[in-house]
Amino acid sequence: MSVKISMKDVAKEAGVSVSTVSRVLNNGKYVTDETKNKVNTAVKKLNYRPNVIARGLRTQKTNSVGLILPDITNEFFGKLAKSIEEKLNEHNINLLLCNSNENPKIEKNYIEALLDKSVDGLIFISSGFDENLDLFPEDLPVVVIDRRPSADRNIYFISSENKKGGYLATKHLIENGCRDILMLKDEKLVSPMNERLLGYQAALRDYNIDFRPEYIIKSKIDLKEIKEKILKIHNKIKFDGIFAGADRLAIGAIRTLSKLGYQIPADIQIVGFDNIPFAKYYNPSITTIAQQIDKIGHKSAELIIELINNKNMGQADSFYFPVYLIKRESTT
Structure with missing residues (x-):
């Protein structure tokens, strides 16, 4: 047999x-x-x-778009998903939401699953593992958000002016009298955080303040680890300001420094990034760089719809949305 x-x-x-x-x-x-x-x-x-x-898999449109996010618990990504869904719903398109949990293997599985469902297009925020982009067929409409792929790819990309945001945050601290400014950044090597670092460095340069590598503190976005990093350096490095590359990093810094007896902002001024809802209600409320998340989400949805309806759009383009400073109690 x-x-x-x-x-x-x-x-x-x-x-x-x-x-x-x-x-x-x-x-x-x-x-x-x-x-x-x-x-x-x-x-x-x-x-x-x-x-x-x-046999007989349908080849016509499925009226569905996949969205792969790296961390749905992150307020930025959650709000982004909501705004994308709102715009797609206006066009009667279903959103299939996948959370990769910053795991490239999970991300790969979701990409294959969405392709198997014959989604009409894919909106993608990478876990940072660029090789997964090779899984996208050439005729699949794709829009990448927030984290730019390191390789030179002909792919539509939407993000915020992250370098400008880093510049505005650092400039605000300098103009408020700070001269010894830490940057607290996510340890992941993703483009938004690296661009914010470039903005921080540019502001120091424009105000004739030396850049000191030891003033770059890398941490997971985790309250326990942020606390450990602050405890390790607060008696070794003199600093009067902190630019935190994310509001959740700023919250961890404020909590730790306050317990150590520092007054915020009298002793140390702090600026965050993202303008998450909790930043407004924290004590002290956090001065932050705001991103136009709703506009980014709506643009992403509009662009993927346009690509689905017209796949021969030629050379891909990039779109950057302005950021702005919101002054609150964590700076003077």
């Missing part, structure tokens, strides 16, 4: 996922010619006979 060959066997032979084999056999969307050749070669080699009744 001959062994029955399954789709899983074909996938293993071709070196692709089962969902990819399914898309090839059903003439589905988003499959490269190279992948088709691999699958078809494996089918012939193994003499695989697909179940005809099970």
